[in-house]
Amino acid sequence: MDLAQQQCLEARGWRIGTVAEFLELTPAESLLVEMKLALGQHLRERQQAIMSHGEPDDLTRLAKAADWDESVSLEFLIHTLLAVGYTPQDIGQVIAQVG
Structure with missing residues (x-):
C-alpha cells in the first residue's frame, strides 16, 4: 500500500498495522x-x-504435506528439508535471512 492510500484510510478512521500487531x-x-x-x-x-x-x-509426498498443511511444525519442515538434500548449513542460511 502506498502512502497516499494509507493516509486516505487513516483519515477515514482505519488503523493501519502489521499482521503481528493484529x-x-x-x-x-x-x-x-x-x-x-x-x-x-x-x-x-x-x-x-x-x-x-x-x-x-x-519425498514428494513429504514436500507436499509440508507445503499444504498450515499446522506443520518447524521441526517437520527442517526434517523434510534434510530429507530432500539440504544441509544444516543450508537451513541456517535460510533462517539467517529472516528478520
Missing part, C-alpha cells in the same frame, strides 16, 4: 512465523525440483 504476536512469535514461511518457501522450491527430476514419491 494477532498480538510477541517478537519471538513473529520471528518464528517468518522462519516457518522462509523454510516453507524453500521446501516448495525443492519440491518442484524433486518432481521435475522424478525422485522418489515418498
Whole structure:
C-alpha cells in the first residue's frame, strides 16, 4: 500500500498495522512465523525440483504435506528439508535471512 492510500484510510478512521500487531504476536512469535514461511518457501522450491527430476514419491509426498498443511511444525519442515538434500548449513542460511 502506498502512502497516499494509507493516509486516505487513516483519515477515514482505519488503523493501519502489521499482521503481528493484529494477532498480538510477541517478537519471538513473529520471528518464528517468518522462519516457518522462509523454510516453507524453500521446501516448495525443492519440491518442484524433486518432481521435475522424478525422485522418489515418498519425498514428494513429504514436500507436499509440508507445503499444504498450515499446522506443520518447524521441526517437520527442517526434517523434510534434510530429507530432500539440504544441509544444516543450508537451513541456517535460510533462517539467517529472516528478520
